[in-house]
Amino acid sequence: MLTESDTTSPPGTAAAPVRRRGAAYAWRRRLHSTWVALLAWAAALVFFFPVAWMFVSGFKREADASTDPPAFVFTPTLDQFEAILGRDFTPFLLNSLMASIGSTILVIVLATPAAYALSLAPVGRWRDSLFFFISTRFMPPAAIILPLYIIANNVGVLDNATMLSLVYTAMNLPIAVWMIRSFLLEVPTAVLEAAKVDGAGFFTEVRKIILPMIAPGLAATALICFIFAWNEFFFAVSLTSTRAATVPVFLTGFITSEGLFLARLSAAATMAAFPVILAGWIAQKWLVRGLTLGAVK
Structure with missing residues (x-):
């Protein structure tokens, strides 16, 4: 037992x-x-x-940049960057800044009310409107370059940064509408109803409630549109020649019949990427918050 x-x-x-x-x-x-x-x-x-x-x-000489196998030990030099600045890099940089910043501002101004009408105050057949916006991105750029070139030539805005800014606006607007709409859908309706009960008008509601709540999303959308416009090459090389050529067009000047100037091209690409890296570093806090704002219900 x-x-x-x-x-x-x-x-x-x-x-x-x-x-x-x-x-x-x-x-x-x-x-x-x-x-x-x-x-x-x-x-x-x-x-x-x-x-x-x-x-x-970018800090190598051409002889060091073209070795096979690659040279990991070399004497750094700033000759390539000095050569870039000596080739009038500044006008190309200013053209890119003008076209990219101008188009980004226009995109945010136009996309925000459109996204509001498709989210918080949905219009009739809003699904069809959303599909129409995104369907404009289906057509390849090569299919519309000829009409754009003829229109720009007839209007007299060929080789003009303003024309390039409008093209970039049309290019990025559908993406911005979809992104900002996803951010607006995260705005609590109870907050908007409480504001209306307190007597807030439409513009007060937008200015003091909606815009502050979606500000990180707007920053993320603006940065993405800026990057897309800054990196765009096809329209820039097709619609500009000398006066409004952008940084991507400038970079192609180092690929010639004499060969590829690898070190100088690397230095130019580093200088071209610096504004985008700087903008991303400055807006990184808002970028992370904005990209995750519309991801979780």
Whole structure:
């Protein structure tokens, strides 16, 4: 017959396996997190390596940049950057800034009321309107370049930064409408109803409630539209020649029949990427908040 002493476990013996399993589970979680972090860093380094190599190559001489295998040890020089500045880089930079900033401002101004009408105050057949906006992106740029060129030539705005800014506005407007609409859908309707009860008019509601709440989303949309406009090449090379040529058009000048000036092209590309990197660094807080604003219901 079993006695009470036989059936009763010593204190703490039942909890010991549970603690061991908990410690093993925590150790596996830490190991899994470590592997995920290492894979993320490896992927980031793989994707960032071309940018880092471009930056490093900008400080090489042409002889060092064209060696096979690549030269990792070299004497840095600023000759390539001085040569870029000596080739009148500033007008191309100003043209890109004018076209990109102008189009970004126009996109935000036009897309915000359109997104409002398709989200908080939906118009009739709003699904068809949304599809129409995004369908304008289906047509390849090569299919519309000839009509655009003829119109610009007849109006007298060919090789003009203003014309380029309008083209970039039309190019980025559908994406901006869809993005800003997703941010507006996250605005709580209870807040808007409370504002109406307190006597807030339409413009007060927009200015003091809606715009401050979606400001990170607007910043993210503006930065993305700015990057798309800054990097655009096809319309810039087709609709400009000398007066309104942008930075991407300037970069093609280093690919000639004499060969590829790799070091100088790397220096020019580094200078071309700097404004976008600076804008992203300044707006990184709003960019992260804006990109996640419309992601979670």
